[in-house]
Amino acid sequence: MQVRRISAEERLSHSFPLQAYAFEGSPAPAATADRWRDRLPYNEGNRTLVAEDGDTVLAAVTAIPMRQNVRGQLLPMAGIAGVVTHPLARRQGHVRKLLTALLGEMRDEGHPVSALYPFRPSFYARFGYAALPKRxxxxxxxxxxxxxxxxxxxxxxxxxxxxxxxxxxxxxxxxxxxxxxxxxxxxxxxxxxxxxxxxxxxxxxxxxxxxxxxxxxxxxxxxxxxxxxxxxxxxxxxxxxxxxxxxxxxxxxxxxxxxxxxxxxxxxxxxxxxxxxxARTVIPSGNAPMARVLSMEALAGIQTGPGRLTVEVVDDPFLKGSFTLDGRGGTLEVSSAGGAAGATLSAAGLSALVYGVLDPEELPLRGLGAVPADAAGELRALFPRLVPHVVADF
Missing domain, CATH: 3.40.630.30 (Gcn5-related N-acetyltransferase (GNAT))
Structure with missing residues (x-):
């Protein structure tokens, strides 16, 4: 199996047919190819990765280079869309490999957060995404x-x-x-x-x-x-x-x-x-959005409350490590830390705090971290509850 980034023109033969099969009525009429070509200009800056076995496209994932306000900072955001798998290649781990590669590329190019609309929230929770309120x-x-x-x-x-x-x-x-x-x-x-x-x-x-x-x-x-x-x-x-x-x-x-x-x-x-x-959530077509943090350091400067805590983020390829988070100046300061951490968080747990959708005391109850009572108070001060307003449906 080969993983590679495809060109804009290749979307007509590699990703669009799988997306049409996954998300539209099928078989598609012959005129559909013309509609796909008409859509190319609106995808020109997207990044699409595919997994191939010879001439067969096994799976595809796409990132849209968007922007999102996170606690007062307008940050580059990777909007994940077009996550599809060939019907004979499903449940074989292709999307997991592609999505990990895609998120890594977008992070390295300066997109510290990511959001998506999931077909099944539990699937993306394993990738560090936290659920946000649905419109x-x-x-x-x-x-x-x-x-x-x-x-x-x-x-x-x-x-x-x-x-x-x-x-x-x-x-x-x-x-x-x-x-x-x-x-x-x-x-x-x-x-x-x-x-x-x-x-x-x-x-x-x-x-x-x-x-x-x-x-x-x-x-x-x-x-x-x-x-x-x-x-x-x-x-x-x-x-x-x-x-x-x-x-x-x-x-x-x-x-x-x-x-x-x-x-x-x-x-x-x-x-x-x-x-x-x-507000109704329906699997797979009507779920609430989800979002995650991809870079701890890039969060520096977001608006926070007057808390300070060293946290350890575990089991995540992008955030794993210990960090001291300091909001006493009104905006977040982030530094790498050694020594004991006051709380242990999963990527989804950290993301839920940053986006303001869960209280620190909820994280252990949801399996998203180990947060002692004193640490919960500092995290609550750092990341007061907020209600995100997400409108773009991608």
């Missing part, structure tokens, strides 16, 4: 927001096709990535597909000519649903401006289904407001 959906009737239609709000909204408004939308999401923990953005070559496909409406809330909120959406049909990808807001006013726009669809659609961050509380958006808030 919620808020489902409601636009009629329940009728009071907003008559509200006198400072600011206005702009309504247009995504192709026309893409520039402002892209600039706004890049701003959110600089400000919002967990927020991830595609590279320009991949994100441009949103503009080029032009398959969504875009409404932006603006105050003093600045975009303060945005929603990309589709309408399924008359008396159908208005489907918002993500309701992206920065202030209560920006939320109200977008909700007022949605309220004006009362005689067009029966309900609105809007993606929202896990920390949003739609039940507080209005009085007599009926809403269903839901």
């Amino acid at each position: 919620r959906t808020a489902t409601f009737s636009p009629g329940d927001l009728g009071d907003l239609v008559r509200a006198d709000l400072p600011g206005d909204v702009v309504w247009e096709r995504m192709g026309a408004g893409y520039g402002a939308y892209r600039e706004f999401t890049l701003r959110l990535a600089r400000e919002r923990h967990g927020f991830a953005v595609f590279p320009d070559f991949r994100d441009a597909r949103l503009r080029d496909d032009d398959e969504r409406w875009l409404v932006t809330a603006r105050v003093d000519d600045q975009v303060v909120g945005a929603a990309a959406y589709k309408v399924t049909g008359y008396d159908g649903e208005l489907l918002v990808d993500d309701l992206l807001v920065t202030t209560p006013l920006s939320r109200m401006l977008l909700l007022r726009f949605l309220a004006r669809h009362v005689d067009q659609v029966s309900r609105v289904v809007a993606g929202i961050p896990a920390y949003e509380l739609p039940e507080l958006w209005g009085t007599d407001f009926q809403v269903t808030v839901e």
